[in-house]
Amino acid sequence: MKGRIFAIEEFAVYDGPGIRTTLFLKGCPLNCNWCHNPEGKEYKKQSLRNLNGCLDCKACFKVCPFKRESCNACGNCLSVCPKNLIRMSGIDYEAQELATILLKNVDILKMNKGGITITGGEPLAQLDFLNELLDLLKGKVHLAIETSGYCQTNDFLKIINKLDLVIMDAKIIEKEKALKYLGVDNELIINNLKELSKSKIPHIIRIPLIPEVSDTLDNLKDIIALIKDSSSLLGVELLPYNKFAGSKYKLIGKEYKPLFKENLQVNINTKIFIDNQIEVRGM
Amino acid sequence: MNARIKVIYERLLAKEYRLNRSDEVYDFANDFAFNKVDYISRSSQRLAKLVELEKLTLYPEDRFGFYRSLKSIPSLLTDDEWQELRSKYTIFDGAYVGNIASDYETIIRVGFQEKLKEIENEPNDIELLAMKETIKAVLRISQRYQEYALLKGNKELAEALKIVPLKGAESFYQACLFLKILNYSLWLNGNKHITIGRFDQYMLSYFNNDMKNKVINEEEALEIIEELFLSLNFDADLYPGIQQGDNGQSLVVGGVDKEGKDAYNDLSRLVLLASLELNLIDPKINMRVNKNTAQKWYDLGTQLTKKGLGFPQYSNDDIVIPALLKWGYAEKDARDYVVAACWEFIIPGVAMDIPNIDAFNFAKVINDTIHTYLLDSETYEDLFIKVKTNMAKEVKRMVELTNNLYMLPSPLQSVIMQGPISKHLDISLGGVKYYNYGFHGTGLSNAVDALSALKKTVYDNKEILKEDLLKALDNDFVNNEKLRNTLINVCKMGTNDDYVDSIACQLLEIFAKECSSYKNQWGGIYRAGTGSAMYYIWYSQDLPATADGRRAKENLSANYSPSLNCNIPGVLSVIKSFTKPNLINVCNGGPLTLEFHDSLFRNEEGSQKVAMLVQTFVALGGHQLQLNSINRDTLLDAQKNPEKHKNLIVRVWGWSGYFNELDKVYQDHIIKRLEFMR
Numbered sequence A: 001m002k003g004r005i006f007a008i009e010e011f012a013v014y015d016g017p018g019i020r021t022t023l024f025l026k027g028c029p030l031n032c033n034w035c036h037n038p039e040g041k042e043y044k045k046q047s048l049r050n051l052n053g054c055l056d057c058k059a060c061f062k063v064c065p066f067k068r069e070s071c072n073a074c075g076n077c078l079s080v081c082p083k084n085l086i087r088m089s090g091i092d093y094e095a096q097e098l099a100t101i102l103l104k105n106v107d108i109l110k111m112n113k114g115g116i117t118i119t120g121g122e123p124l125a126q127l128d129f130l131n132e133l134l135d136l137l138k139g140k141v142h143l144a145i146e147t148s149g150y151c152q153t154n155d156f157l158k159i160i161n162k163l164d165l166v167i168m169d170a171k172i173i174e175k176e177k178a179l180k181y182l183g184v185d186n187e188l189i190i191n192n193l194k195e196l197s198k199s200k201i202p203h204i205i206r207i208p209l210i211p212e213v214s215d216t217l218d219n220l221k222d223i224i225a226l227i228k229d230s231s232s233l234l235g236v237e238l239l240p241y242n243k244f245a246g247s248k249y250k251l252i253g254k255e256y257k258p259l260f261k262e263n264l265q266v267n268i269n270t271k272i273f274i275d276n277q278i279e280v281r282g283m
Numbered sequence B: 001m002n003a004r005i006k007v008i009y010e011r012l013l014a015k016e017y018r019l020n021r022s023d024e025v026y027d028f029a030n031d032f033a034f035n036k037v038d039y040i041s042r043s044s045q046r047l048a049k050l051v052e053l054e055k056l057t058l059y060p061e062d063r064f065g066f067y068r069s070l071k072s073i074p075s076l077l078t079d080d081e082w083q084e085l086r087s088k089y090t091i092f093d094g095a096y097v098g099n100i101a102s103d104y105e106t107i108i109r110v111g112f113q114e115k116l117k118e119i120e121n122e123p124n125d126i127e128l129l130a131m132k133e134t135i136k137a138v139l140r141i142s143q144r145y146q147e148y149a150l151l152k153g154n155k156e157l158a159e160a161l162k163i164v165p166l167k168g169a170e171s172f173y174q175a176c177l178f179l180k181i182l183n184y185s186l187w188l189n190g191n192k193h194i195t196i197g198r199f200d201q202y203m204l205s206y207f208n209n210d211m212k213n214k215v216i217n218e219e220e221a222l223e224i225i226e227e228l229f230l231s232l233n234f235d236a237d238l239y240p241g242i243q244q245g246d247n248g249q250s251l252v253v254g255g256v257d258k259e260g261k262d263a264y265n266d267l268s269r270l271v272l273l274a275s276l277e278l279n280l281i282d283p284k285i286n287m288r289v290n291k292n293t294a295q296k297w298y299d300l301g302t303q304l305t306k307k308g309l310g311f312p313q314y315s316n317d318d319i320v321i322p323a324l325l326k327w328g329y330a331e332k333d334a335r336d337y338v339v340a341a342c343w344e345f346i347i348p349g350v351a352m353d354i355p356n357i358d359a360f361n362f363a364k365v366i367n368d369t370i371h372t373y374l375l376d377s378e379t380y381e382d383l384f385i386k387v388k389t390n391m392a393k394e395v396k397r398m399v400e401l402t403n404n405l406y407m408l409p410s411p412l413q414s415v416i417m418q419g420p421i422s423k424h425l426d427i428s429l430g431g432v433k434y435y436n437y438g439f440h441g442t443g444l445s446n447a448v449d450a451l452s453a454l455k456k457t458v459y460d461n462k463e464i465l466k467e468d469l470l471k472a473l474d475n476d477f478v479n480n481e482k483l484r485n486t487l488i489n490v491c492k493m494g495t496n497d498d499y500v501d502s503i504a505c506q507l508l509e510i511f512a513k514e515c516s517s518y519k520n521q522w523g524g525i526y527r528a529g530t531g532s533a534m535y536y537i538w539y540s541q542d543l544p545a546t547a548d549g550r551r552a553k554e555n556l557s558a559n560y561s562p563s564l565n566c567n568i569p570g571v572l573s574v575i576k577s578f579t580k581p582n583l584i585n586v587c588n589g590g591p592l593t594l595e596f597h598d599s600l601f602r603n604e605e606g607s608q609k610v611a612m613l614v615q616t617f618v619a620l621g622g623h624q625l626q627l628n629s630i631n632r633d634t635l636l637d638a639q640k641n642p643e644k645h646k647n648l649i650v651r652v653w654g655w656s657g658y659f660n661e662l663d664k665v666y667q668d669h670i671i672k673r674l675e676f677m678r
Helices: A059-063 A095-102 A106-111 A123-137 A153-160 A175-182 A187-198 A217-227 A271-275 B003-014 B016-020 B029-034 B039-053 B079-088 B104-120 B126-151 B155-163 B172-188 B204-212 B218-231 B266-278 B295-305 B317-326 B362-373 B380-401 B411-415 B444-460 B466-474 B481-488 B498-515 B535-541 B571-578 B604-619 B632-640 B664-677
Strands: A002-012 A020-025 A046-049 A086-089 A091-094 A115-120 A142-147 A165-169 A203-209 A233-240 B250-254 B284-289 B313-316 B354-361 B437-442 B526-528 B592-597 B624-630 B649-651 B656-658
Touching: A002 A095, A002 A123, A002 B571, A020 A095, A020 A123, A091 A095, A095 A123, A106 B571, A106 B604, A115 A123, A123 A142, A123 A153, A153 A187, A165 A187, A187 A217, A203 A217, A217 A271, B003 B016, B003 B218, B029 B079, B039 B126, B039 B172, B039 B411, B104 B126, B104 B172, B104 B411, B126 B155, B126 B172, B126 B411, B155 B172, B172 B204, B172 B218, B172 B411, B204 B218, B204 B266, B218 B266, B250 B266, B266 B284, B266 B295, B284 B295, B284 B317, B284 B604, B295 B604, B295 B624, B313 B317, B313 B604, B354 B362, B354 B380, B354 B535, B362 B380, B362 B437, B362 B444, B362 B466, B362 B535, B380 B444, B380 B498, B437 B498, B437 B535, B444 B466, B444 B481, B444 B498, B466 B481, B498 B526, B498 B571, B571 B592, B571 B604, B604 B624, B632 B664
Parallel strands: A020 A115, A115 A142, A142 A165, A165 A203, A203 A233, B250 B284, B284 B313, B354 B437, B437 B526, B592 B624
Antiparallel strands: A002 A020, A002 A091, A046 A086, B313 B624, B649 B656
């Protein structure tokens, strides 16, 4: 079947061991307020218009059926820009076709003890496609996923059992807060986090530290309570918020509106993890 | 760096030492001409005069001295003589001997005294007399500094100058001082692009001896190296080149020794450490690597890359040595290779190769062929036959341009090479072993992309008519963005697509084959290469729009790199594409250049993976690699001209983005951040 991606990044350095290729699947059911990949949020295709260097020649405006008021991803504007500043976010591939592309540099990935990491968007949001793709890649290369963990638990288990490494986010544990900042009920996420902790799959927990939202002592304690007894936890990665999160919103014609105080100092509490015998990685 | 080195560093930055320089322009040439002095003797006589005119500078505890005071070197020839020479001969790069590697090993070991003896044992003639006078001039300036050091109470330098350069060096410090004197003298003698060569090899015995006998410890050795490196920067603004910094002071570490054994040693490490601490553009560090090179050297090299100076540059022994052997260099010579000013592979002590004598313009040859033959070419294969013919014609034309070359004599350079004394022949006249020429290959990826785009759109898909393509090219794509975008979006070299990469393999093979069918006036060969030097800018000025979608005047790709219009999928694909051709055939020099944002190196993990990537390039058969950590200037240019920097990826936080696509406010922020990283 076909799946939709918005990027492939070669030589991904921070998405797992060794030299990796990272695939970005398009679409995410969450609505994290600090999302830095807004072009991966919606499943539908979007044209990305880079305004830096734009001559304002209106060539794209003239060929657009909606006069740039909205976008149906018809692609008319892509080839008329004299500065080649417009590109499409969202390309559809058959799983087989995509597997071939991803395996193109497999010799380099293997030579360097690396592999392929699938992220998004939210990769679990294209569940059937992801299953098919993983089946095609399984056994050929080290496989990892980066996920929010938002999907039905039986589906989640099916997926993680095909993987060599799971990198899962633990963002906000408190239900009300999660609803506000992530836009979803986090019950499924917490369930899956518990399942992952119980599993034998090597995993890393990533914690975005958003000032006064997720970097609070309470939230970190809640997270630790969920993960500390796992025997397959490799460690946590703390990602302190920084103000570049909003830098791509104009590309999709939107505005970045953080609901928290961006300028506050992030509380980077590594000690609490170390005290609980949890390794803090890559700081 | 320690307190002492910091003081010298500050001195370099403060530039106060330059106050001692003289603007005076001397005219020796008219006297020489009037007295009918031959050109060989002019060189030694000029040096003899200059060493008297030089004003000396020394700072307290200065271990090296030898600052240049004369800003300009007077010409050997009058304007009329130059004109006559140019009318009779081919003149390359001002006819000055340069861009070669001296036999530092021998001269530092035996001293000029031994060379004088050698000369006296030979029958007298003009060549040898000039060499002798030249040696005397170098001894004279050394003596002047020796006396001045005594006067200034600088005992360490005064003592050392009693030994070197007359006698062979007895300590690591003396050996380094000897090197400095040679470097200073060659520049003063009008030679150009003075390379430093395999410092960690020819200096090793002095270092080991001093370490063994506890004359110095490692810290002191590092201090000496740092002081020497600093001294190579003091007058770099006076050294001629295309741009300041283009002075050829390249230093090579590692690789294999003449017997083929791993040559990395403690001194290689100290050289890298010194460069890491100093953060200066001179000397430019090159690392020779091969499949047996230990990981730790790549890790150290990556630490240096992180500094953003654009070096070390890596050269792969596993490709370069076989290439040199294939070209007829002796095994021990091939194993001893160094890089010339930029990246051309040359042999120290025995070669007067001119590896940059001209640059083949791939982009132009292909473009001309398309304009002349596209309409009449039924198939792509028909057109490609014409490509071959035109490439052959162009190589022939270039070869003919190199005929009848003349170089001005350089007795000083001759003395510090193997051969000229015993052969009684100046290096400019045939005194050494190798006189091979090399052609750069400029604009390869643009040429390959043009053929790929044309093959796909005109012949395979028939979506563009030949006439329309030619018309669009003639009109520089004005009002035809659609056609231009179609051309741009065809797969390009750097995307790891055999459709296009196979064209690169073919073009390089033809280039190599054509070069190999000629001999130069010395009986030497023509080596094909993948470098561009400044030609990627020069050639782009006169080149109209090309079929890869490049507009007139837009820059060609630099060296062996993807074109600026190529939407590369990533660095792994680039490496795969650019290691497909058999680079042994086109190994004159010219690196693949990869650019990374310096935040990629923010932690150990990122740096280690960059080091792994270099190893991968070596394992896949790449010949030469240059890594750049992107700096602020590039980003500023990218703001102004985003279309030229489409592939500039910046690591922004825990994620990457195209720099062009970030809001300006964020771009400004990154640029600002880089200011603090300097």
